């Protein structure tokens with residue numbers, strides 16, 4: 211049976227998301243920004259929390275773990291490289307490991323850069339990827355602990371997943387990301403389409419998430435650092451893609 215998901219807002223601009231296996235009843239929270247909205251989503255769906263899958267150690271992704279663990283005795287799965295910074299971890303995982311939520315299976319993809327041990331959970335059969343603060347719609351996370359080269363390599367790994375993969379990320383930054391992206395690729399038709407779609411989604415009180423990798427590959431400048439026209443627009447024609455990526459990321463930091 212296919213996975214079901216429930217998306218909701220947490221804190222100021224974080225997303226919380228549940229993934230549910232209807233066959234076994236297992237339900238995982240991807241990250242735990244805060245307990246109350248996750249409890250509310252569980253109540254609304256009638257799902258029982260069995261697991262928390264943590265993408266990285268930041269407090270706005272882990273602040274609800276202690277309370278949820280106390281209430282549900284759920285398993286906490288976290289990146290091995292960051293386990294010491296995350297409360298109440300039961301299992302640690304790294305590149306290539308498999309994580310099961312009932313009968314649903316995820317592959318662990320290491321996507322460092324935003325933090326040094328950041329991971330993405332890819333449920334390949336369900337075509338779902340939970341990318342935390344690595345890939346946002348039309349954006350990417352700040353490079354805080356890793357290097358620009360590392361982040362570019364991580365984004366390329368995600369870019370290589372099947373195009374119809376639906377991507378869930380940690381924050382609602384889409385409109386601001388689009389505004390910036392239009393300074394990098396003002397003539398990108400896919401970006402114009404995405405801008406109109408996202409503006410309507412927000413105006414209608416909907417989410418801009420999930421996005422798909424096809425959409426992101428076409429419109430997200432952070433996945434397009436190796437497109438010659440992007441490098442040329444930045445005055446970096448012929449330069450390595452990682453350098454072009456770093457330039458885009460630095461411009462965004464100042465935007």
Ligand SMILES: [Zn+2]
Pocket residue numbers: 266268271324343
């Ligand atoms: Zn973060």
